[in-house]
Amino acid sequence: MNPKKLRRLKKQIRHQPTPLAQRDYLSRIKAYYQDFGEYPAIKGLLSNIILADRILNTGKLPQQLPLLQLPDDIQDVIFQHINATYPAGDPTGDQLWNHLTDLLPQLDHDLRSFRDYLENHYGMWAYTSEPFVNDLAEFVGDRSVLEVMAGNGYISKGLRDAGKTVYATDSRSWTAENETGRHTLTPIESLTALEAFEKYQSDVGVVVMSWSPDGVPVDWELLQAIRASAADVDLVVIGEKDGATDSADFWQHADLLDNPTVHQLNRHFTPIDLVHDHVYLVR
Structure with a gap:
């Protein structure tokens, strides 16, 4: 050599x-x-x-x-x-x-x-670690949580294990194409994102949306519903801005907060590959 x-x-x-x-x-x-x-x-x-x-x-x-x-x-x-x-x-x-x-x-x-x-x-799209969910649980505090598009329920399970009240929901439409979607970690109610928010908006203080499908406008529709609602909720979004997740309309209209709370939520949510997903608080 x-x-x-x-x-x-x-x-x-x-x-x-x-x-x-x-x-x-x-x-x-x-x-x-x-x-x-x-x-x-x-x-x-x-x-x-x-x-x-x-x-x-x-x-x-x-x-x-x-x-x-x-x-x-x-x-x-x-x-x-x-x-x-x-x-x-x-x-x-x-x-x-x-x-x-x-x-x-x-x-x-x-x-x-x-x-x-x-x-x-495993049907896990956003890498959901225990340290990250612990940070999310701290942010949630004594509020109840609605998770939309919960997939197999990794976030909801982690929050429930931390003693939080969580309404885990998913339309389950994607399970016809993915066998792993039929093996959830925690009970999940079959509701679309809009149906779930309409049903639980008065009961929760936090809405979590992780890895909404790329190009599908359900995320933008949900954001509009939250803005039109009298409910006082924080919307936590996990995804890659203008990248692998969510619709262009959502990223174009979302007001992404940048404050110490957001930094704390991202403390243990760091990139594992070329996808630069991030935790956002959205208004």
Whole structure:
């Protein structure tokens, strides 16, 4: 191995998936954990994925995650570690270098695809960690909560576990296309967002809307209904502004607050991938 070889490998564009791509997602993650066991920066990311999956599999809310992204200098780190471990001319070092660098493109893809795994396996779109829900519960205080478009109910379950009164609702229309939507974590009433607000507006002080579908104007319709109502409610929205969630009309008309309360709600709600979703208070 030499610096010229390192530079050449960095410039390669790999289009073919490795044999690992044929395995299921968690098996690949666990295999990477063994392959990259000498590299704490990678091992830590993989450990977080494995732990989150283990917790979710028990029906509980997982831990907060770091950004699941390889460090920019990871090839340099691998190169330096192998050079320090194997003497010059030892073919074992070259073989290990080739093996690990060949895995990096698929590893990078799989780290960024953890959200896809969560969607397909658990029906979780917004990564809902226990620390975030604890912050949300603190914000809610002694008020009751209406969650619209609750999906499988991760937020509602967390708030109920924290002792909050929660009306969890969802139209359930999406469950025909997604098997995971038939396995809710907590009881959910079958209501559209507008039906739910009309029914519970006098009973709640907080409305939560997480990952409203991209391009579907139900979010804007709900916001208009809240504005027209005499009810005094805070609307908490989780999504990516002008991105993967919600309608263009909603983001165009939403008044997004920026204050210490919003910062507190985002304290444990941080990006895990290229989707920059955020917690908003909307007027």
